[in-house]
Amino acid sequence: MSPRENALSNSSGTGVLFESDADTVDGTLSADISQLKKVEERKFKLVWRNIIVLSLTHVLAVYGVYLFFFHAKWPTRFFTIILYWMAMLAITAGAHRLWAHRSYKAKWPLRALFIIFHLTSFQLSCFHWARDHRVHHKFSDTDADPHNSSRGFFFSHMGWLLTEKSPLVVAKGKSLDLSDLYADRMLMFEHKHYFKLVPIFAFVLPAIIPMYMWNESFINTVCVPVMLRLVVLLNAQSCINSVAHMFGWRSYDKNINPTQNFGLSILCLGEGWHNYHHAFPWDYKAAEWGGSSSNVAAAFIELCAKMGWAYDLKTVSAEMIEKRVKRTGDGTHAIWGWGDKDLTYAAIGMFFPKYYLQNVVYVASEKQQTALY
Numbered sequence: 001m002s003p004r005e006n007a008l009s010n011s012s013g014t015g016v017l018f019e020s021d022a023d024t025v026d027g028t029l030s031a032d033i034s035q036l037k038k039v040e041e042r043k044f045k046l047v048w049r050n051i052i053v054l055s056l057t058h059v060l061a062v063y064g065v066y067l068f069f070f071h072a073k074w075p076t077r078f079f080t081i082i083l084y085w086m087a088m089l090a091i092t093a094g095a096h097r098l099w100a101h102r103s104y105k106a107k108w109p110l111r112a113l114f115i116i117f118h119l120t121s122f123q124l125s126c127f128h129w130a131r132d133h134r135v136h137h138k139f140s141d142t143d144a145d146p147h148n149s150s151r152g153f154f155f156s157h158m159g160w161l162l163t164e165k166s167p168l169v170v171a172k173g174k175s176l177d178l179s180d181l182y183a184d185r186m187l188m189f190e191h192k193h194y195f196k197l198v199p200i201f202a203f204v205l206p207a208i209i210p211m212y213m214w215n216e217s218f219i220n221t222v223c224v225p226v227m228l229r230l231v232v233l234l235n236a237q238s239c240i241n242s243v244a245h246m247f248g249w250r251s252y253d254k255n256i257n258p259t260q261n262f263g264l265s266i267l268c269l270g271e272g273w274h275n276y277h278h279a280f281p282w283d284y285k286a287a288e289w290g291g292s293s294s295n296v297a298a299a300f301i302e303l304c305a306k307m308g309w310a311y312d313l314k315t316v317s318a319e320m321i322e323k324r325v326k327r328t329g330d331g332t333h334a335i336w337g338w339g340d341k342d343l344t345y346a347a348i349g350m351f352f353p354k355y356y357l358q359n360v361v362y363v364a365s366e367k368q369q370t371a372l373y
């Protein structure tokens with residue numbers, strides 16, 4: 001084991017998972033993690049089964065784009081988009097914010113709904129998803145992170161699915177407390193029977209419904225609501241691991257790789273505010289702002305709370321956020337200022353270069369930045 005690997009295996013992590021992990025008043029670690037974020041040279045073991053399956057699904061999905069626009073029936077197009085939203089909602093509000101981060105609690109009807117919707121995504125069981133995601137946060141951007149973005153764009157986007165997990169990922173995964181996940185009987189049922197259930201929900205039903213309900217052709221059904229949907233879903237999710245760990249603003253903590261990304265928030269129903277999310281992962285909103293067009297998952301959780309299906313929603317106080325922004329932010333927070341906002345405000349800064357330049361140039365000067373706050 002190299003000295004850096006040794007340091008990593010002895011470290012308690014580069015990120016926080018729950019509020020209790022934080023060891024500073026504004027919710028972060030006090031340790032310097034910069035040395036752990038480099039990568040060790042390692043020989044990758046390719047997983048050929050995954051390479052073949054993913055290559056084939058991507059080829060069929062590309063043909064699916066053509067069929068979606070020029071041959072598929074209108075009900076097939078709507079069906080594909082609705083299925084995409086269902087799966088994305090189960091990943092964001094369910095596997096991610098409920099199970100991986102415990103950012104709120106859910107009664108059994110909501111958990112059952114998430115499990116059924118999640119089965120349509122073909123992204124392994126909710127348990128598997130939540131466990132890998134906890135390792136990602138706790139050892140973010142190190143060799144113990146399953147999709148370590150320090151290893152480059154392709155590895156964090158798709159490469160990690162095509163290679164065997166590093167031994168450090170496996171070891172660190174075992175060091176985490178997953179007792180709450182093991183205690184959820186519904187979750188464990190899905191995990192145990194995953195490979196019997198997933199063909200039905202991810203492939204058979206999405207293929208049968210268009211063929212029997214509105215007479216869609218077999219090839220359109222296979223390539224559009226099945227392959228195209230699954231590939232877009234996988235790539236949208238993967239962009240959070242690659243794009244949102246490389247490009248964009250680090251408004252809350254400039255020392256970590258994750259960034260703020262408005263476009264991904266639309267595509268992933270509110271998961272693009274990734275710098276905030278890694279700074280405060282226990283917030284059910286996964287963003288400073290609540291339910292809006294840029295945070296559909298938060299709006300859905302708030303709706304479920306009104307219906308009594310979700311409760312104990314955790315969030316972060318404005319004072320705590322402000323403290324963190326002033327201590328570790330890159331200065332870009334000043335673009336939208338303080339208070340709960342809809343996406344419009346955030347979008348102004350990102351889409352109008354003049355507004356962006358005026359503000360970023362302004363906040364770039366440290367003297368003026370102090371004046372702003």
Ligand SMILES: [Zn+2]
Nearest residue numbers: 240241258274
């Ligand atoms: Zn991340």
Ligand SMILES: [Zn+2]
Nearest residue numbers: 096133137281
């Ligand atoms: Zn997360």
